[in-house]
């Protein structure tokens with residue numbers, strides 16, 4: 001058996017890749033394995049949310065994702081007698097550099113993340129499957145099976161199951177995965193469509209059914225998503241059957257051609273009973289699966305990973321206490337739960353055969369939805385939820401408001417907004433960032449050094465002057481994942497010191 005690792009990452013889907021990127025940035029000793037020989041080539045998840053783009057910007061990959069994707073700004077609702085065009089994401093999203101939903105195939109997202117890792121000498125060990133694990137108090141004994149049939153014993157301090165819906169890590173840890181399957185079957189195809197206006201999401205709602213078209217670009221121009229008619233259950237998914245559905249829902253306005261991927265699938269709504277069992281953690285689809293309504297699945301997984309990676313790395317380095325790891329479940333399980341609830345509601349309204357929902361969908365919603373979506377306040381709230389910019393950890397044990405927290409601006413547990421623009425880029429380097437607003441002369445080095453002593457290289461200081469998200473004299477400590485751990489008003493540093501002593505104690509390294 002080789003020397004113990006800090007972390008074994010099981011699964012190189014988007015969640016495992018993002019976790020590996022963060023572990024690499026924080027210098028952890030880790031391996032990343034995947035049982036499949038190749039990465040995903042199918043489009044699967046096709047939408048990247050603004051918060052994910054922000055979070056990945058720290059690795060320098062967001063510009064490439066944006067360059068490859070399609071930032072669709074319009075939703076066109078095709079109603080029985082008219083088309084309503086709505087601009088997406090243009091209200092209430094002034095505090096992000098990415099106020100749009102980026103359409104990009106999951107295959108491309110995985111490619112960009114894989115190339116990022118390869119450029120940093122991280123090898124994704126493909127054809128390597130985790131077959132068994134046994135957790136002790138301080139580490140995990142793992143058995144890996146290689147593609148050539150050979151087996152290997154590996155010991156790791158922590159194992160993270162980024163191994164999808166059928167997670168081996170979850171099963172071996174005995175963690176339940178409760179929930180239910182939806183009765184409907186869905187059809188999905190990546191293909192070309194004649195008759196659609198480009199650069200918009202198209203939704204056709206009628207008594208004959210519903211069909212969506214999303215702008216994709218690669219591997220085909222469009223993703224089509226439709227509910228399978230009950231009379232066609234079990235039938236083969238082919239171009240004629242998809243064309244028939246499109247004809248029914250769009251009054252024969254569209255021509256489908258050149259499919260590159262067609263499939264049918266059923267959806268589940270399930271969640272892991274726990275995100276952690278001793279030294280084993282779950283992230284991404286291993287922890288939660290739900291309908292694709294709102295494009296949340298892959299995004300939630302990537303953000304799970306970016307919540308966990310730095311915590312593991314700093315704990316392994318001895319720079320943070322074990323207690324920090326408990327905040328992963330405390331912060332991310334409520335997010336997973338609310339995504340499951342939100343996607344379930346959206347899905348039920350969109351697909352239910354119940355006559356009340358059906359009338360609502362085909363008669364009431366077409367009239368009310370455009371009005372509601374034109375109301376800036378409703379739209380702003382809806383898009384903050386969908387964009388995942390509204391996620392916060394205010395109730396986390398690692399979020400502390402100082403004695404006189406500011407009334408305006410972000411609070412402890414909130415994401416650091418990109419306001420003034422460029423603030424997120426300033427705080428993107430690995431580590432913690434102390435933001436000090438008010439006159440820079442208030443914050444001389446000699447005043448700060450007692451609080452920061454012994455944490456050089458872990459906490460960077462930024463004197464913001466008036467270019468701050470808060471008015472007046474405020475201290476804000478930004479965690480490595482871009483959320484504020486500590487916010488206080490005034491120049492006193494005792495609260496900051498107490499926070500750092502708890503979460504980054506000196507002398508542990």
Ligand SMILES: Cc1cc2nc3c(=O)[nH]c(=O)nc-3n(C[C@H](O)[C@H](O)[C@H](O)COP(=O)(O)OP(=O)(O)OC[C@H]3O[C@@H](n4cnc5c(N)ncnc54)[C@H](O)[C@@H]3O)c2cc1C
Nearest residue numbers: 011013014015034035044045129130163164284285297298
């Ligand atoms: C048909 C389809 C359409 C979808 N559409 C959307 C969409 O429109 N929007 C959206 O947000 N999401 C969508 N999803 C869901 C999205 O693809 C997932 O949320 C996302 O892939 C989750 O990423 P993950 O890394 O957590 O897990 P996965 O992508 O499932 O990756 C898990 C990895 O673990 C590996 N693995 C599993 N077990 C082991 C083991 N024992 N040892 C080693 N490796 C192992 C697997 O080979 C795999 O590569 C779709 C999924 C499917 C199947």
